[in-house]
């Protein structure tokens with residue numbers, strides 16, 4: 001038996017290699033190269049979006065992958081692995097872990113998160129499930145539904161959390177989630193600096209996922225430009 005992915009990533013950095021269609025680095029081969037760079041830098045796993053990217057990353061690097069499919073539906077705001085259709089699609093690449101929106105927002109076609117988890121357990125019993133949440137209540141519910149790991153991915157991206165960022169008030173939201181659940185917690189979303197990632201680990205996270213600060217050069221460039229114009233790096237809280 002190979003080591004569980006949860007053990008592999010414990011205490012480690014996961015790099016999210018994502019570029020949507022409208023982004024300059026869009027393309028499975030480019031994301032696979034990004035994953036190779038992350039591997040060379042010491043990342044323990046990759047998070048990737050879409051079957052083409054997940055498959056290309058899996059061919060390129062030996063690292064385990066957290067797979068998602070971002071897809072918009074007309075009747076729902078949920079867009080990260082919103083239905084079992086995306087689960088079935090991703091399983092063609094056999095990722096060890098799939099992440100899905102685990103907020104309490106209505107899902108496409110009136111389906112429920114509980115149904116989606118039950119479907120995964122029935123059809124893919126080896127698959128690890130990551131809950132992308134945006135509130136402490138959602139973290140508790142995800143634990144109750146049997147998710148293997150809980151991520152703060154959607155904090156700041158739902159109506160109720162819009163405008164919040166993970167690092168504010170010394171990661172108060174992250175600390176609340178850590179106190180509320182006993183499953184492993186992954187810090188994800190707006191972890192912008194090595195110092196922030198280190199703080200997440202110090203607070204008791206299982207792992208940290210960093211995306212844009214490593215793999216979206218347009219975001220990195222904008223931060224430099226903004227800091228030079230204003231005299232400070234507002235997003236990073238000037239801590240480094």
Ligand SMILES: CC(=O)N[C@H](C=O)[C@@H](O)[C@H](O)[C@H](O)COP(=O)(O)O
Nearest residue numbers: 016153157189190191210211212213
């Ligand atoms: C909200 C949403 O769509 N998050 C997505 C989830 O997969 C990605 O776009 C993020 O890059 C990822 O969560 C990592 O976060 P950051 O790029 O801030 O380090």
